Amino acid sequence: MPETPQDVLELLQTLLQRAYAPYSRYSVAAVVRSKSGRLYGGVNVENAAYPLSRCAEQSAVLQMVSAGEREIAEVWVMSRGQRPATPCGGCRQVLIEFAPPSLPVHCLSSEGTALHITLGELLPYSFTRSYLEED
Template sequence: MSKTPPEVKELLHLLLTRAYAPYSGFAVAAVVKSRSGRLYGGVNVENAAYPLSRCAEQSATLQMVSAGEQEIVEVWVMSRGKQPATPCGGCRQVLSEFAPSETPVHCLSADGPELHATLGALLPHAFSKQYLDGPETQ
């Protein structure tokens, strides 16, 4: 059974058409839900200089932070293909900056199955600000 509300699925499908993936051909869309309940969307944006590309999860998180919010309570990621793609390692780390480990992460393929996990299951030992708390940062 789907845990994705119809309005979120519709937004993901729309965003997927806006992804800029001319090099990989692998379009990805993401939506993060903030503590206020507002939805923020993003897409992957590739660049000919590959390291400068940005993932959809990062784009959505940047939208949220730019709007003045800093807490994610739920995440959806959609890609094309027969199986859902999970966030890459870098995106898992970015999400963990703004979301607790119990945050639901829903990975969807545009036409097929869904995978439902928590951020903690995807990134069990996230590097966090707790490692930076020391006498020099207090």
């Protein structure tokens, strides 16, 4: 079972404290490691108009793309409580835009439970740019 690097774990724990979840009270933090090795973090940001809320994974990917990078090498997601949260369906689709199905996704709980899975296992038969490039 892969061990979470200490710098990633510390970043996740710091980010989890910064999540803005006044409605669901379900804080989530995410870190993506780009192909260059750089880490980008994000948190969930809720909004009273619920559809305008953003997930932590999306926030982290937006940070990466804003920095000029386009390839994700690894992802960590941490939620409060005992059960680790997996990325939602929308976040899975955002991740597959910048990563292969073999992308390691590490889902962690703040209490130490972990699920290590690939993006392809989370999102089988994903819709990718290859569908848009067909003749």
